[in-house]
Amino acid sequence: MLLFFKSSAIITTSPIFLSLSKITPPISLLHFSTMTSINLQSHCFAGNRIKAKIPKSNDLYSPNSALETLKSHLLGSTHDVLSPKFQVLPFRKGRPLTGFHGASQNWHLGWLSLGDCKGLLADSIVELKEESLVYLGSRSEEDSVYWAIDVSQDDTLVDELAKKFMSFVELRTLMVATDWSNSIAMADLAVAGHARALLEWHNISRFCGHCGSKTLPMEAGRRVQCTNELCNKRIYPRVDPVAIMLVIDRENERALLSRQSRYVPRMWSCLAGFIEPGESLEEAVRRETWEETGIEVGEVVYHSSQPWPVGPSSMPCQLMIGFFAFAKSLEINVDKTELEDARWHSKEEVKKALLVAEYEKAQKTAAAKVEQICKGIKASPNLSLDFNTESGELAPMFIPGPFAIAHHLISTWVFQGVPASASGGPHTHPSGSLSNL
Numbered sequence: 001m002l003l004f005f006k007s008s009a010i011i012t013t014s015p016i017f018l019s020l021s022k023i024t025p026p027i028s029l030l031h032f033s034t035m036t037s038i039n040l041q042s043h044c045f046a047g048n049r050i051k052a053k054i055p056k057s058n059d060l061y062s063p064n065s066a067l068e069t070l071k072s073h074l075l076g077s078t079h080d081v082l083s084p085k086f087q088v089l090p091f092r093k094g095r096p097l098t099g100f101h102g103a104s105q106n107w108h109l110g111w112l113s114l115g116d117c118k119g120l121l122a123d124s125i126v127e128l129k130e131e132s133l134v135y136l137g138s139r140s141e142e143d144s145v146y147w148a149i150d151v152s153q154d155d156t157l158v159d160e161l162a163k164k165f166m167s168f169v170e171l172r173t174l175m176v177a178t179d180w181s182n183s184i185a186m187a188d189l190a191v192a193g194h195a196r197a198l199l200e201w202h203n204i205s206r207f208c209g210h211c212g213s214k215t216l217p218m219e220a221g222r223r224v225q226c227t228n229e230l231c232n233k234r235i236y237p238r239v240d241p242v243a244i245m246l247v248i249d250r251e252n253e254r255a256l257l258s259r260q261s262r263y264v265p266r267m268w269s270c271l272a273g274f275i276e277p278g279e280s281l282e283e284a285v286r287r288e289t290w291e292e293t294g295i296e297v298g299e300v301v302y303h304s305s306q307p308w309p310v311g312p313s314s315m316p317c318q319l320m321i322g323f324f325a326f327a328k329s330l331e332i333n334v335d336k337t338e339l340e341d342a343r344w345h346s347k348e349e350v351k352k353a354l355l356v357a358e359y360e361k362a363q364k365t366a367a368a369k370v371e372q373i374c375k376g377i378k379a380s381p382n383l384s385l386d387f388n389t390e391s392g393e394l395a396p397m398f399i400p401g402p403f404a405i406a407h408h409l410i411s412t413w414v415f416q417g418v419p420a421s422a423s424g425g426p427h428t429h430p431s432g433s434l435s436n437l
């Protein structure tokens, strides 16, 4: 569903927000009017092309048909001429296999062909443990079906792959290292994010939550099912929605940014929190803001959403749902158990923390480190920390890079102002508002 469209910036979103699209004004994802213009087709981790259309069960590329063909190839000696090409992406402890293009100076996913799999993944596929194999999607125009496999138990694989200059790299590191103007790299990141989310979900879904029995993967890993015949529950991957909001003091042109103790020094970002049972999205925005900062919110306006597969492994399927939230009160009372600090920041102050050159430099630094890892040169175990520290040294404050929805909420406010339909003030209910729902 096309939600926002303005010149070169497009955001797609899920059907759940179809009704909101009628009342939300056009907002481009990112537009630096006086600086550098960066055009994103979608948020980082969104825009997954191979997942867009899952074929029906009678199709050669469908999950069940493709799994049967894959099994017969790996375990037998079938040479079916009608078989699509299989591409398999190994993961180890949540990290995708990654290689590095010398020419383009960027990373690529380490897809293995069926031939590679027979050689390199011999141990993993002797019994073809279906728990570790998931269907990711297909591209019939490329005659390909894509899979992810968890090879965390295979200790010999790392050395074998190192000979091919490939390594297992943290997804967060790849996220920082990705050139956001490179649509191919952004598409790869979306595929890797989906794959990681699914594999991690399988890791925490080994037992039925209803009766406690073991589960087994079904439909090529797209769901699991309880093995207790009396229960037989079908369990599907579901997302954990997180509301993320930029709270705005409209009258004084300020935004509320906060720090958590886990942030590196000088990094400030939006407030965020989980949606609780029994509340709407806009109620969650108001409750979280009140609990964490003591500020009352009136209007709540939807901006966009972003899959977030790089959170804690216990919550691999987070969806960040971004809002502008307009303050009705201004006095801050920080809940120190949740936040280290929260302050109002002027537009000028925030604009200085949005320097494109710094993000580009940080991206290149991270890309160089991915290259080192792929070539087997030891690097810092936490590259995202390096990125943030580096940016922090260059400015008195900084906000997360273009890979995060927080960046786009903040930059939209700085460079485009608040949505036009929300300009009626906190006590009115213009058509762009959710406050009267």
Ligand SMILES: [Zn+2]
Pocket (backbone or CB within 6 Å): 208, 209, 210, 211, 212, 213, 226, 227, 228, 231, 232, 233
């Ligand atoms: Zn059960």
